[in-house]
Amino acid sequence: EPEVTQTPSHQVTQMGQEVILRCVPISNHLYFYWYRQILGQKVEFLVSFYNNEISEKSEIFDDQFSVERPDGSNFTLKIRSTKLEDSAMYFCASSEDPWSEQFFGPGTRLTVL
């Protein structure tokens, strides 16, 4: 069964450093998403991506964040200068169309020290 994969599973970084979180969506999916979940809280939408451009972004997704689909398979989230409050679980998801099931990856736990 096809699945969304994410690497790394856990990333530890120092405050102010840049991190890149990687995702491989399901191959025939066209819509891609990043979500964030701070420990013990609800899952929050960050950004959606379709046709090589951002469709929508939340107020969390400020200038420190960027997304890219560098090739036909990877979808990345970059945080330019990490802050302590960026510590969270980051989930990538993909879907065939805007209203069908979004398949989630296993997440990347980001710890900013």
Next chain:
Amino acid sequence: AQTVTQSQPEMSVQEAETVTLSCTYDTSESNYYLFWYKQPPSRQMILVIRQEAYKQQNATENRFSVNFQKAAKSFSLKISDSQLGDTAMYFCAFVNTGTASKLTFGTGTRLQVTL
């Protein structure tokens, strides 16, 4: 703006019993989809069930079923014959078909299935 409310932070049910998790939502749109996602301790997000707002029939998926009340904007999840493996966090979520397809999640209900 869409909001999703889950008023039960924690619930407990005995194995083999039935439990219902509540969810209400607020939207001005008429076309949308509703989902229940399960998040076990591994923190993987797993789709449990999906409901299209234009369908009057309640969705069912094996032991999982929903009670969708569109007028009341209510979308509860019923788990029958609860199993230990159902222990998880359950999130209700909403997506509006008219705009970009972000999922809006509720705050979750932590379900504990006991022997």
